[in-house]
Amino acid sequence: MESDPGFIAALEEAKQSYAEGGVPIGAALVSKDGEILGRGHNMRVQKGSATLHAEMSALENSGRLPASAYEGATMYTTLSPCDMCTGACILYKVKRIVIGENKNFMGGEEYLMNHGKELVVLDNEECKQLMEKFMKEKPELW
Numbered sequence: 001m002e003s004d005p006g007f008i009a010a011l012e013e014a015k016q017s018y019a020e021g022g023v024p025i026g027a028a029l030v031s032k033d034g035e036i037l038g039r040g041h042n043m044r045v046q047k048g049s050a051t052l053h054a055e056m057s058a059l060e061n062s063g064r065l066p067a068s069a070y071e072g073a074t075m076y077t078t079l080s081p082c083d084m085c086t087g088a089c090i091l092y093k094v095k096r097i098v099i100g101e102n103k104n105f106m107g108g109e110e111y112l113m114n115h116g117k118e119l120v121v122l123d124n125e126e127c128k129q130l131m132e133k134f135m136k137e138k139p140e141l142w
């Protein structure tokens, strides 16, 4: 699962955000056929955005798609999704959410499971370390 192109893309996005001085969280939306529909990272710092979390950026960068495009899709994200992104995954009927880690933040995982979503938590070291480093360096931004 950690070698999935979707997860690799999400982790790359997280690192890119870190390099830009932003919150190092990345995400990628992958279709049931394994095609990356869109990828993105948290833009809170870069754009002064209240809503462009990593998952929202990935959805935004996927463009406007027919409902069928989200069927069976997977959202890869480096950190457990917050309530807003959890809601977006439910709204767009994403089937599966693959989460890099949930030690630094635990989002709406129970809510997702209650909505029949398939959840995979990778407990990935790189995701954890990147987030920890950021929180230590820029506590005012987290």
Ligand SMILES: [Zn+2]
Pocket (backbone or CB within 6 Å): 053, 054, 055, 081, 082, 083, 084, 085, 086
């Ligand atoms: Zn979020």
